[in-house]
Amino acid sequence: MDRLTALNVFRHVAELQSFAEAGRRLGLSPAAISKNIAELERHLSCRLIHRTTRRMALTEEGRLYYRQVAQVLDDLDEADRSLFPMQATPSGVLRVSAPTTVTLKLLSPAIPRFLAQYPQLTLELDLDDRRVDLVKEGYDLAIRGSDRLEDSSLIARKLTSLEHVLCGSPAYFQGAGIPTRPADLARHNCIQFSLSSHSDFWEFSRGSERIGVSIDGRYKVGSSLAVRDALLAGFGLSVIPRVYVEDDLLSGAVVPVLTEWSLPLTEVYAVYGSRVHLALKVRVFLDFVSRALGGQ
């Protein structure tokens, strides 16, 4: 027996006082109505409906059970319907993990406008450069660099690519000299962003030429902001996403070197659970982030 169907059948029979009419209303044959009622009574070991040919009435037990069942079925409909608002309007709490610097530079200015668009949405944005576990830590979505992708069961949607620049302060280069070829870096103090894969092995390319250089330095740090601070302080040189030091390059606070060489890009992805039944709040944020980061 499909008990929900049987309960619904019972409810209709009780309200309409007729098996036949209940069948018409539910699009079921008289045999199905009769069968469902019989099986519900068998399940309960209890007569719910007193019936003879062409006539029926609820028993006392039937009347009691009807009142309760009607409430239960209404509550269940209500439970189903309670999910509709979240499907029609982005609402609830959206929890996102995003890397610090990308977010501060590229997303922060636009977030208030995004939230203005969706008044019923609350955004919890954790700035975190670690590779977080979405399921374990309860995130709806994470923004990551290509080298911090993980579960292949998650969906990764590319948002943008970050160019990098090799640079240092004028003061640093005045003291240490300007590298003219990648191999020169072996004799420089190279500041490392420790959360980057291969942070101690930098690759360069020019046309079809590719060179990899093992580098070292006295300062490894897990924050792009701290890397920039060290650059500005003249502590060394580093490979850093260009947008992080855009203003510094313009002002001359840092200068690019080995500019005829190209550096690998960092691909930025949005990572989330599944395309199927994607919550509306996740989808609208995804769209927002795609536009904000210029991803096509």
Next chain:
Amino acid sequence: MDRLTALNVFRHVAELQSFAEAGRRLGLSPAAISKNIAELERHLSCRLIHRTTRRMALTEEGRLYYRQVAQVLDDLDEADRSLFPMQATPSGVLRVSAPTTVTLKLLSPAIPRFLAQYPQLTLELDLDDRRVDLVKEGYDLAIRGSDRLEDSSLIARKLTSLEHVLCGSPAYFQGAGIPTRPADLARHNCIQFSLSSHSDFWEFSRGSERIGVSIDGRYKVGSSLAVRDALLAGFGLSVIPRVYVEDDLLSGAVVPVLTEWSLPLTEVYAVYGSRVHLALKVRVFLDFVSRALGGQ
């Protein structure tokens, strides 16, 4: 999808935080758990559980839905269980229709003791010599004479047989003469109990001899008590169940005539809806009535 099963599965997964554990608890395979959840999500067009390999968490919608569903499932269990007391102890209201005189003479004295046995039972006993429609008029059980049986879909259980006696008051016979053979009745004032079938055609038998007599009279009434009153008043003679005039026969207030002839018996039945899922209250009353009326 069997939605009730799916809801129960969802509830267990939510509480146990594990598909595998939920499967063990419910005796379902992992595949069945996975399938039920997927179909529930499809039904709702909504992700309820965020999951990757070996890990899962409820979504915000999932948490909301879980709270409601847990309540609904509990309410449904409660509805089912609310019928148990009626199955374990006769309780509620028992509505019975019974013929007036039989009840007053043979049941009334014993009913208080019956009700004392079942403190949670309420008896609504309608004294009614009509042929009632059980379903239409909301009776659980009716007591009837054999000539008032009706729906063959109802169950008839024989309770007892009533002997009849042809009698009148001594004063009546002094005025009208004593009938010595059935045919003599054609010249007598025969009081008729109008609710009896063939009330104007009385049958007599002696050994293998059977005689039927059309009778007439100036008084037809639908109450055996009124028939007895008329007898005692010397208004005429009548065929009446012996137990109705037992005391009057002993005191000589009425005397039997044509006593070498036998009259047909009236079989008394209990009539009720169905043997299957018979409510406990009906069953105990049935047993009580069987014992009270001496039916074997």
Next chain:
DNA sequence: CATATTATTCACCAATAGTGAACAACGATG
């Protein structure tokens, strides 16, 4: 690094839900 466990998917099959048809019974109608 090997092993055990989790969650998913799919082809398969036993179980099941709904049905048409036949039926008995009865209410409405002429």
Next chain:
DNA sequence: CATCGTTGTTCACTATTGGTGAATAATATG
């Protein structure tokens, strides 16, 4: 009162479905 239409039941039948074992990818653990 006879006839007709409708009700509720039952049953053999069939399309659908729910659960499964096995294979799989992924991951936690020792």
